[in-house]
Amino acid sequence: MSxxxxxxxxxxxxxxxxxxxxxxxxxxxxxxxxxxxxxDVGEMVSIDTETERTLYFDLLPLELGMVHGxxxxxxxxxxxxxxxxQQTRLSVLRGADCVVFVADSQASKLQENIxxxxxxxxxxxxxxxxxxxxxxxxxxxxxxxxGTLPTPVLDQYLNPFRAPSFEAVxxxxxxVVESLRYAINATLTRLDPP
Numbered sequence: 420m421s422x423x424x425x426x427x428x429x430x431x432x433x434x435x436x437x438x439x440x441x442x443x444x445x446x447x448x449x450x451x452x453x454x455x456x457x458x459d460v461g462e463m464v465s466i467d468t469e470t471e472r473t474l475y476f477d478l479l480p481l482e483l484g485m486v487h488g489x490x491x492x493x494x495x496x497x498x499x500x501x502x503x504x505q506q507t508r509l510s511v512l513r514g515a516d517c518v519v520f521v522a523d524s525q526a527s528k529l530q531e532n533i534x535x536x537x538x539x540x541x542x543x544x545x546x547x548x549x550x551x552x553x554x555x556x557x558x559x560x561x562x563x564x565x566g567t568l569p570t571p572v573l574d575q576y577l578n579p580f581r582a583p584s585f586e587a588v589x590x591x592x593x594x595v596v597e598s599l600r601y602a603i604n605a606t607l608t609r610l611d612p613p
Contacts, residue, residue, distance in 0.1 A: 438521035440500030554605035557584035
């Protein structure tokens with residue numbers, strides 16, 4: 420849920436990148452950090468393991484300027500995808516205004532993606548949110564690799580709510596900005612500043 424500070428005239432919004440381990444969540448944030456105007460982005464914070472897999476979360480602060488007379492800031496988070504970090508994913512997901520679900524498009528990862536998406540929707544329900552109404556953006560990542568599933572197949576298994584989806588290759592930025600732009604617009608549309 421967006422935090423509105425009337426005294427400071429600031430709105431802080433939270434976008435969470437969710438998905439299986441090594442699907443490209445952190446790669447999305449690294450690409451954005453490199454390409455966004457340095458005046459609009461803060462330092463990226465990562466808590467990784469020795470193998471550079473996200474252990475707790477990544478955080479990238481992004482400033483968007485003024486909306487309705489309020490300074491708008493977005494905090495972009497990733498969750499660890501490894502199975503044993505389910506509780507951490509729930510902690511990071513709390514308070515989210517929008518989720519970008521990053522799916523590894525390879526056929527060999529379909530079952531893991533299905534389980535991760537189910538976990539996401541279950542967690543949203545536990546938090547009292549209707550996954551069919553909550554802003555979710557689907558990103559079909561790793562489209563450059565062999566053995567990727569056609570997007571209609573990914574939609575069939577991973578998009579029951581007909582959420583917007585984007586093909587992506589996060590390592591070179593394809594689909595990264597488009598996914599985030601939609602997430603930001605979906606979040607801003609739901610804002611109702613005083």
